Amino acid sequence: MENHLRELRENRGITQEDLAARVGVSRQTIISLEKGKYNPSIFLAFKLAREFGLPIEEVFIYCEEEK
């Protein structure tokens, strides 16, 4: 699953620490998500989408072929 986390975060001028604190996870989790090395739980995905004020499908992109 791909995502637009990094560009959304950078466009809003939020640091990884701030975003992590807002959604209640570690900075390491945000780093892995931005690198695309970890797919978040559905709860975290909704929290992140809500944080950016966007629908979940505009933050995370479903790919047929999983890496």
Next chain:
Amino acid sequence: MSNKLGTKLSWGIVLVLLALGITQIYVGNTGLGTGLTAGVLGASAGRYIKGQKIKKLQAQGLNPYDERAYYIAGKSAYATLSAAVVISALFVLIGSIVGPQLTVNLYNFLGICLAIMIFIYIGFYYYYNRVM
């Protein structure tokens, strides 16, 4: 159970297991003693390091909750199981071909196998934690 009681209880178990391991080495069950001691030391060192890391993050005002933890633990467990199967298969294969007759204490042997598996698991956990 409160957190403090849980911590005391787990450290108590660690000390008892460590004492058992050292006693086994002392009485001559080297394999079992070494396996038990190494396993306990490895597991408690990992737990201690994790605890210190959480305290450090909390002191910095950062959230220590890493959502990836269960995912990484699952991947590490699977990798450890795969490694154990491959190593065991090679051991049996080579042993069957060469055919040396070994006289080993079953419990010592299992103790060493357990310690090796714990170290392999810890290694995989740190590897996946680093690369993800």
